[in-house]
Amino acid sequence: MDKETLQGFATRVSQANRSQLVVVIYEATLASMAEGKSLLEAGQVEEARSELKRARGLIEELMRSLDMKYNISSYLRQLYIFAYRELCQSVALRQPERIDHASHIFEGLLPSFQKIAEGDDSGPVMKNVQQIYAGLTYGRGTLNESLGMGVDIHRGYEA
Numbered sequence: 001m002d003k004e005t006l007q008g009f010a011t012r013v014s015q016a017n018r019s020q021l022v023v024v025i026y027e028a029t030l031a032s033m034a035e036g037k038s039l040l041e042a043g044q045v046e047e048a049r050s051e052l053k054r055a056r057g058l059i060e061e062l063m064r065s066l067d068m069k070y071n072i073s074s075y076l077r078q079l080y081i082f083a084y085r086e087l088c089q090s091v092a093l094r095q096p097e098r099i100d101h102a103s104h105i106f107e108g109l110l111p112s113f114q115k116i117a118e119g120d121d122s123g124p125v126m127k128n129v130q131q132i133y134a135g136l137t138y139g140r141g142t143l144n145e146s147l148g149m150g151v152d153i154h155r156g157y158e159a
Contacts, residue, residue, distance in 0.1 A: 001035050001051065019113070019120035022062070026110045029058040030103060033087070037099040040090065052087045052099070059084050079105050 009028045016024055032055035039048035063080045066073040083102035090098035 001031060001054070005031065014126050015124055016126075017117075017120055017122045017124055019117035019122075021125055022065075022113050023110070023117045025058050025062060026106055026113060029055050029062075030106050030110070032058065033099050033103045033106070036087075036090075037096045037103075040094065040096045040099070045091065045094070049091050052091055055102075056084055056087050059087075076109075079109070 009024060009031075012024045013021060032051050036048045036051035036055060039045075039051060059080050063077055063084075066077055068074065068077075083105050086098045086102040090096060090102075
């Protein structure tokens, strides 16, 4: 994944509530899987291994965040374990089609988590982060995109 895409995910994470955070992790996992598959198909095994390692790390984070007091969590955990294994096998056996198996699971679950996130009006998980503002301005013959970070004197740790 390129630096700009990673920065976009990091920005979204800093502004997300719990439900939106799961959606961001799902989308980042799918992006890593797609990149890993294309690299593996191109014969760039080490680069694919690195990208799929990122996807596996995201899946591990999803597994760690499951609340096992709910029945659905055990089912989700089994799906995550299967997807994790498929990603491992895809690199070990040089079989990019195994990545499709894992992607299919995440693509099927993503709309449900997106629907849940739409109804979640809780605040961001991360506190004390900069507010991000984006917009377009135009001048004579130009269109400029701007990204501004709000400055807060109370941001960070106090001694």
